[in-house]
Amino acid sequence: MAWVFLFLAIACEIFGTTSLKLANGFSKPIYLVGAIVGYPLAFSFFAFSLKTIDISIGYAVWSGIGILGTSILGAIIFQENISLAQALCIGLIFVGAIGLNLIKN
DSSP: HHHHHHHHHHHHHHHHHHHHHTTTTTGGGGGGHHHHHHHHHHHHHHHHHHSSHHHHHHHHHHHHHEEEEEEEEHHHSSSOOHHHHHHHHHHHHHHHHHHHHHOOO
């Protein structure tokens, strides 16, 4: 169940971050509701996941998948350009997060 909580935390964090971008500073405050809802939920789910997942693993997975998901949404929703070098670096972050999870003491 901890992994379900972790992936819910990641989804809520991506939602909150995307909402901040949609808010365009404070010019579209209705989108701030997404951040106000998304971030507390993300931290709550993350806290539940850490009951059984090591913090080093949990945070690495959260960061890696969060960066990947946010980057993909930025490219799709906001037409942000991601260069090959940037995509490679994002991929390395993702692979590192997965690798940390696979390598256990």
